[in-house]
Amino acid sequence: MQIGKVVAIRIEQLCRQHGMTLNKLGTVSGVxxxxxxxxxxxxxxxxxxxxxxxxxxxxxxxxxxxxxxxxFQNLEQEIE
Structure with a gap:
């Protein structure tokens, strides 16, 4: 997998673990x-x-x- 996809999956995981929606995460993080x-x-x-x-x-x-x-252990190499 590429880094962007892995970061997306990780954000979703952490939101679930913290019982937080993306909307709430945006509010509390300033993103x-x-x-x-x-x-x-x-x-x-x-x-x-x-x-x-x-x-x-x-x-x-x-x-x-x-x-x-x-x-993050199995990221694809992005430099060719």
Whole structure:
């Protein structure tokens, strides 16, 4: 899988774990709902580290916790 897809899956997982909708996550993180929906839908294939950090802040987790998941172990190499 590519990084954008994995980030989208991870955001959805964390929202479920925290009992939070994307709308609520947008409100508490300061990330626009359109940006969140673009990430989750795959329209935004390369979310910035800054956006991921804001999402982590909204979920009250560290960026290390965000990326500390088996999903990130099997990323496709994107440099050819």
């Amino acid at each position: 626009t709902q359109s940006t969140l929906y673009n990430i989750v839908s795959g329209a935004s294939k390369n979310p910035t580290v800054s956006t991921v950090k804001k999402i982590c802040d909204g979920l009250d987790i560290s960026i290390v916790e965000f990326f500390d998941d088996d999903l």
